[in-house]
Amino acid sequence: MKTNPESENLDPKDVELMRFMDGLDPHDHPEWLEEKAAAQQLGQLLRSHLPSHAEPPSAEFFTSQIMAQIAPTGPARAGVSARSGFMDIFRRWCAPLATAAAVLVVGGMVMKRQSPGGGREAFAYTPIANVKATLDFNKDAGATVINLTGLTAIPDAREIKAFNVASTGAVAPGATQRFYAANDPDILLFVLHATDDGGPQIREVH
Amino acid sequence: MRSRLAILLLTLALTMAVRADDDDDPPTVEAQVDGLLFFATNDTVPTATEGAKEAEKSVPAATMASLRTRLAKAFPQKNYQLLGLHTQNLLKDYESWVVPSKELCLKIDSRGAAANGGINLHLQLWQEKKVLVKSDTILKPGQPIFIGGPDWRKGRLIFVVMLK
Numbered sequence: 001m002k003t004n005p006e007s008e009n010l011d012p013k014d015v016e017l018m019r020f021m022d023g024l025d026p027h028d029h030p031e032w033l034e035e036k037a038a039a040q041q042l043g044q045l046l047r048s049h050l051p052s053h054a055e056p057p058s059a060e061f062f063t064s065q066i067m068a069q070i071a072p073t074g075p076a077r078a079g080v081s082a083r084s085g086f087m088d089i090f091r092r093w094c095a096p097l098a099t100a101a102a103v104l105v106v107g108g109m110v111m112k113r114q115s116p117g118g119g120r121e122a123f124a125y126t127p128i129a130n131v132k133a134t135l136d137f138n139k140d141a142g143a144t145v146i147n148l149t150g151l152t153a154i155p156d157a158r159e160i161k162a163f164n165v166a167s168t169g170a171v172a173p174g175a176t177q178r179f180y181a182a183n184d185p186d187i188l189l190f191v192l193h194a195t196d197d198g199g200p201q202i203r204e205v206h
Numbered sequence: 207m208r209s210r211l212a213i214l215l216l217t218l219a220l221t222m223a224v225r226a227d228d229d230d231d232p233p234t235v236e237a238q239v240d241g242l243l244f245f246a247t248n249d250t251v252p253t254a255t256e257g258a259k260e261a262e263k264s265v266p267a268a269t270m271a272s273l274r275t276r277l278a279k280a281f282p283q284k285n286y287q288l289l290g291l292h293t294q295n296l297l298k299d300y301e302s303w304v305v306p307s308k309e310l311c312l313k314i315d316s317r318g319a320a321a322n323g324g325i326n327l328h329l330q331l332w333q334e335k336k337v338l339v340k341s342d343t344i345l346k347p348g349q350p351i352f353i354g355g356p357d358w359r360k361g362r363l364i365f366v367v368m369l370k
Binding site: 122123124125126127128131133135137138140141142143144145146147148149151152153154156158160161162163164165166167168169170171177179181182183190192194195198199200201202204 | 232233238243245255257258260261263264276277279280289290291292293294295297300301303305306307308309311313330332335336337338339340341342343344345348349350351352353354355356357358359363
């Protein structure tokens, strides 16, 4: 094990433990064998689940799933932060591995979404906290159903204007797009301008 | 030296001419989709607006009846009133907006033909300046995509996208 500034401030017993974990301590420590076996098992888990060549279908979705996996461990870790000694060091040593394991478990889930033919299966993701998005194929309906739960309701007082809109042609990125009525090409209904975040800025004209 | 320069300039001019030709090519239409906005409710449906009446006329009655039956199998509401419709060409290498209403609109990136039929899409459902959901999915002929959106009044808005 390489010495670093942090290890210089450690309890000598903790340094000895870390050297033992790394296989650098020639002495026997039967009391630490259980911890060493657990660490080795974790290492094997990492190696066996690492699909290093594949890319997730959506970086944003991938990150959100990692955060969802890690999130439940947050409060527990915060609750024991005052403890010191061996467990504190062991936890510090294991934390990166645990995070990596979570990444790999999620990675495995995402990779499993890829079909054997190389095409990607469907998924849905919402960036809104407290909103849940599910995607299923409903056989009875013969349709893919994306269901969003937990969205803020639209106020009852709001009137929703909708139209019969004709297809538009191609516009250059960043250019304003105009939408006309399907039954009358002279009636301009909306003007849409894509904002920097990719969202729409829509002005209703009609 | 002069001849080398002439060859270089000629090559450059030809390259620019080819690129200009590429730019002039009209974008390829990969598919045409219908984006329909429904109001789903167990209550009595409100009187249809002029826009809704126009939209209803644009879709064959049998298609609408089938769609309502299928929606009722996917969602708990009994009544499905069409509010708006936007028929849009999906263009290769362009993002397309499907906007039957300012309230909810769908951004579609076409990602080419799917291996077993249909078309690979990346969808984003937007409500004003907020993206509600992002999805990578496949839209197949005869298999619409239903997106259950926000509640409104005594019901819910549902966005439907299907191949025309």
